[in-house]
Amino acid sequence: MARYPLNLPQQLKQEAELLAQQQGISLNQFILWATAEKVGALTQQLDDPNFPQISYRRGAAGIPVPVVRGTGIRVQAIAVAHTQWGMGAAEIAAEYGLSPKQVETALAFWAAHQAEIETHMAYEERLSVA
Secondary structure, eight states, rough: OOOOOOOOOOOHHHHHHHHHHHHOHHHHHHHHHHHHHHHHHHHHHHOOOTOOOEEEEEEESSSSEEEETOOOOOOOOOHEEEESSSSOHHHHHHHHHHHHHHHHHHHHHHHHOOOOOOOHHHHHHHHHHH
């Protein structure tokens, strides 16, 4: 792995440290994760510009799945919590350590990309049965 010295503005570093702590990871891992997410998004150009808080990452099956940017929490998990478990945005936010705005954005993304997400969910269901 290559080393790269990085100078961050103090405010950005503090915010990154807080987000890393909320995710239970080191600042180094958080920065690596965020960089990988951004490079992947720019390379694949999958992100929907209408939803800047949602990005794609490759799941275990190698298929790109939408996640809440910087968290790794899949949009489909939020959609399931809302549609199948009847949880409201505030409950989901508390359960997953997200802001209500992040949950609302994820639900709006799900509504706009419902067919894509449900297709992926059906694929995962078939894999788990096999």
